[in-house]
Amino acid sequence: xxxxxxxxxxxxxxxxxxxxxxxxxxxxxxxxxxxxxxxxxxxxxxxxxxxxxxxxxxxxxxxxxxxxxxxxxxxxxxxxxxxxxxxxxxxxxxxxxxxxxxxxxxxxxxxxxxxxxxxxxxxxxxxxxxxxxxxxxxxxxxxxxxxxxxxxxxxxxxxxxxxxxxxxxxxxxxxxxxxxxxxxxxxxxxxxxxxxxxxxxxxxxxxxxxxxxxxxxxx
Numbered sequence: 001x002x003x004x005x006x007x008x009x010x011x012x013x014x015x016x017x018x019x020x021x022x023x024x025x026x027x028x029x030x031x032x033x034x035x036x037x038x039x040x041x042x043x044x045x046x047x048x049x050x051x052x053x054x055x056x057x058x059x060x061x062x063x064x065x066x067x068x069x070x071x072x073x074x075x076x077x078x079x080x081x082x083x084x085x086x087x088x089x090x091x092x093x094x095x096x097x098x099x100x101x102x103x104x105x106x107x108x109x110x111x112x113x114x115x116x117x118x119x120x121x122x123x124x125x126x127x128x129x130x131x132x133x134x135x136x137x138x139x140x141x142x143x144x145x146x147x148x149x150x151x152x153x154x155x156x157x158x159x160x161x162x163x164x165x166x167x168x169x170x171x172x173x174x175x176x177x178x179x180x181x182x183x184x185x186x187x188x189x190x191x192x193x194x195x196x197x198x199x200x201x202x203x204x205x206x207x208x209x210x211x212x213x214x215x216x217x218x219x
Contacts, residue, residue, distance in 0.1 A: 002131035005191040007048035012198055013041045020205040023212050030083035030211070032076040033204055039069035040201065044194060050132035055125045063123060063134035071118050075109035077150045078102055080204065081157035087211040088165045089218045105149065113146035129191075151178050154204075164218035167210065173203025 017037050024031060046062045053059045082102035085093035092098065123134035151174060158171030180196040210216045 002129040002191050003048050003051050004130075006044045006131060006194065009191070009194050009198055010041050010044040010048060013037050013044065013201070016198075016202060016205055017041070020209060023209045025212060028083065029079050030087065030208055032073075033080050033201075033208055035073045036077060036080075037201055037205070039073040040194075040197060042066065042069060047131055047133055047194075051130070053132075055132060059132070060123055060125075060134050064121070067118060067121060071110060071113040071146070074150060075106045075113065075146060077204070078106045078109060078153040080208075081153040084157045084170065084207060084211060085160050088161055088167070088216045090160055090164050091218075093160070102153075105153065109146045109149045112149070116145060131191075147181070161207070161216065165216045166219070167207065167216045169203045170207045173200040176200070 017034055020034065020037075024034075043066050046059075046066055050059060053062070079102050082093060082099055086099070117136075122137040124137040126133060126135050154174040155171070155178070158168075158174045161167045162171045177196050177200040180193065207216070
């Protein structure tokens with residue numbers, strides 16, 4: 001069942017990217033949100049096709065790329081957060097030192113993810129709820145530090161956009177994602193987290209569209 005759901009998520013991300021790109025007049029650092037979406041399209045597609053591909057080196061390699069894309073692209077949401085505040089005319093966020101801190105924070109998050117998750121990564125096959133994938137062998141190394149760094153940046157930007165520009169949806173999407181990640185669920189599916197990720201990306205791309213159209217601005 002999960003394989004089918006993951007396939008639907010992949011299609012949902014494709015439609016979301018098409019919807020977002022319709023108002024993307026020029027490519028800026030905030031456009032990196034589409035790289036994150038592309039990584040999630042790949043992620044859900046690999047999950048969806050796992051049973052069809054079958055256990056073996058091909059599926060293992062495809063899943064290894066999932067972890068690499070996650071490590072390289074997810075931290076760019078930190079830069080998106082900085083660009084969202086700057087694009088909403090939040091004055092302090094338009095200063096060059098804020099962008100510099102954002103770049104350094106993004107690079108640090110990538111290094112942390114590589115050090116804690118990618119370096120020495122060993123994968124093992126796992127079949128759950130009708131989906132086949134490869135995941136970490138053994139115990140995880142600790143809390144998802146890179147994700148916590150990204151959520152901190154998203155929450156900061158979400159709060160600022162709500163406070164200064166009266167746009168709550170970036171904060172809503174981030175808060176829902178953070179709550180869903182922290183609270184255990186008892187649903188017989190691994191796809192539930194991906195559903196919250198899709199909602200988060202929807203709120204972020206919606207925010208970008210509004211910023212591109214100059215419909216979000218600090219008072």
